[in-house]
Amino acid sequence: xxxxxxxxxxxxxxxxxxxxxxxxxxxxxxxxxxxxxxxxxxxxxxxxxxxxxxxxxxxxxxxxxxxxxxxxxxxxxxxxxxxxxxxxxxx
Numbered sequence: 001x002x003x004x005x006x007x008x009x010x011x012x013x014x015x016x017x018x019x020x021x022x023x024x025x026x027x028x029x030x031x032x033x034x035x036x037x038x039x040x041x042x043x044x045x046x047x048x049x050x051x052x053x054x055x056x057x058x059x060x061x062x063x064x065x066x067x068x069x070x071x072x073x074x075x076x077x078x079x080x081x082x083x084x085x086x087x088x089x090x091x
Contacts, residue, residue, distance in 0.1 A: 001067070002027035003077055006052070010037075010086040018042050020082030023052050026064065031056040033064055035078050045079060 003026060010020040017040035025032050032052025039045045049065055068075050 001074070003074065005081045006032060008081040008085040010082045020079070022078045022081050024078060029060060029064070031060065033061070037079055037082055
């Protein structure tokens with residue numbers, strides 16, 4: 001599935017650790033999605049998924065969630081986009 005990253009960012013502070021955000025599109029999907037990554041030390045990553053700029057159907061976001069759980073390359077590509085946006089490259 002073709003992935004297009006629209007925006008990506010990553011921040012770090014002592015309290016919340018690393019927090020990354022990626023706004024993206026997947027080919028064939030009717031709306032944009034936003035994934036937020038979080039990790040205290042930059043090793044084990046949790047995430048949350050939401051609609052991007054506009055809301056969509058619940059079944060669409062569930063399908064994307066399933067893709068993220070099953071497709072390590074998709075997850076890694078999105079995480080890489082967030083990490084790459086950090087200027088000092090410390091992640």
